Amino acid sequence: MTILHMEDVKKYYDGECVLSIDSLTIDKGTICGYLGKNGAGKSTTIKILTGILTPDEGNVYFRHEPINYKNPQHKQYIGYCPDYPAVFEKLSVTEHLHFISFLYGVTDIHEIERKIDAHLKHFEVEKYRHTLIKNLSRGNKQKVSIVSSVMHEPSLLIYDEPTLGLDPLSIRQFKSFLKEYTSNGGTVFLSSHSLNIIEEIADSVTIINNGSLLKKNISVSQLQGNLTSVEDYLISVVEGRE
Numbered sequence: 582m583t584i585l586h587m588e589d590v591k592k593y594y595d596g597e598c599v600l601s602i603d604s605l606t607i608d609k610g611t612i613c614g615y616l617g618k619n620g621a622g623k624s625t626t627i628k629i630l631t632g633i634l635t636p637d638e639g640n641v642y643f644r645h646e647p648i649n650y651k652n653p654q655h656k657q658y659i660g661y662c663p664d665y666p667a668v669f670e671k672l673s674v675t676e677h678l679h680f681i682s683f684l685y686g687v688t689d690i691h692e693i694e695r696k697i698d699a700h701l702k703h704f705e706v707e708k709y710r711h712t713l714i715k716n717l718s719r720g721n722k723q724k725v726s727i728v729s730s731v732m733h734e735p736s737l738l739i740y741d742e743p744t745l746g747l748d749p750l751s752i753r754q755f756k757s758f759l760k761e762y763t764s765n766g767g768t769v770f771l772s773s774h775s776l777n778i779i780e781e782i783a784d785s786v787t788i789i790n791n792g793s794l795l796k797k798n799i800s801v802s803q804l805q806g807n808l809t810s811v812e813d814y815l816i817s818v819v820e821g822r823e
């Protein structure tokens with residue numbers, strides 16, 4: 582089943598077309614890796630999917646309903662994490678997570694506390710629960726940002742380079758976090774230059790270059806079956822050899 586679908590979407594900056602996607606579908610319950618060179622258009626796509634940016638042409642459908650960009654209701658079903666810690670620096674970790682939960686209409690304090698405990702434990706940052714976020718390291722702020730994105734139990738996670746600044750142990754925790762999330766029916770659209778993460782957890786990859794999709798929903802296990810790494814595949818596609 583398709584959870585998100587883009588159709589004939591275009592975005593222009595200063596009259597120049599930086600994104601032109603004829604169609605893109607994200608299937609429920611999968612982890613879709615979104616790959617491409619610097620400046621290819623990944624963040625622009627993600628900002629359109631999350632409702633941060635409005636497309637200049639075309640439509641985006643969430644659960645088959647067109648998104649109304651003047652009032653993007655689908656935001657409440659989406660967890661977004663950019664490549665920088667999207668956190669309120671002046672709040673403590675728990676204050677921040679309570680605040681984000683309230684913003685999304687989650688009001689059961691016990692339920693919020695239960696989630697905070699579980700997620701902080703998962704990322705081994707529970708000792709910082711009362712620390713002001715401004716006093717955390719960059720990587721720990723990023724973990725709080727990741728946790729913030731799931732407090733309202735979204736059905737779709739859209740992540741733009743979420744592991745920037747995470748150490749190898751935290752990256753392992755991040756991978757198991759996403760696997761658990763999808764095992765409970767969640768869907769993930771993950772832009773990342775860390776191809777080892779994509780190789781390990783993604784079901785499929787979609788490749789963008791110069792604002793257009795070159796490959797869509799290519800099965801990672803099929804690539805592995807052909808003894809092709811995601812890295813080799815990405816480079817050969819971008820260089821026009823695939």
Ligand SMILES: Nc1ncnc2c1ncn2[C@@H]1O[C@H](COP(=O)(O)OP(=O)(O)OP(=O)(O)O)[C@@H](O)[C@H]1O
Nearest residue numbers: 594595599617618619620621622623624625626774
């Ligand atoms: N606010 C803006 N004004 C003008 N051009 C922009 C703006 N934001 C992005 N662009 C341009 O749009 C194109 C796509 O940028 P985008 O940030 O989507 O790339 P990306 O694939 O996410 O790159 P990276 O891997 O470096 O993060 C680039 O050419 C970029 O210079």
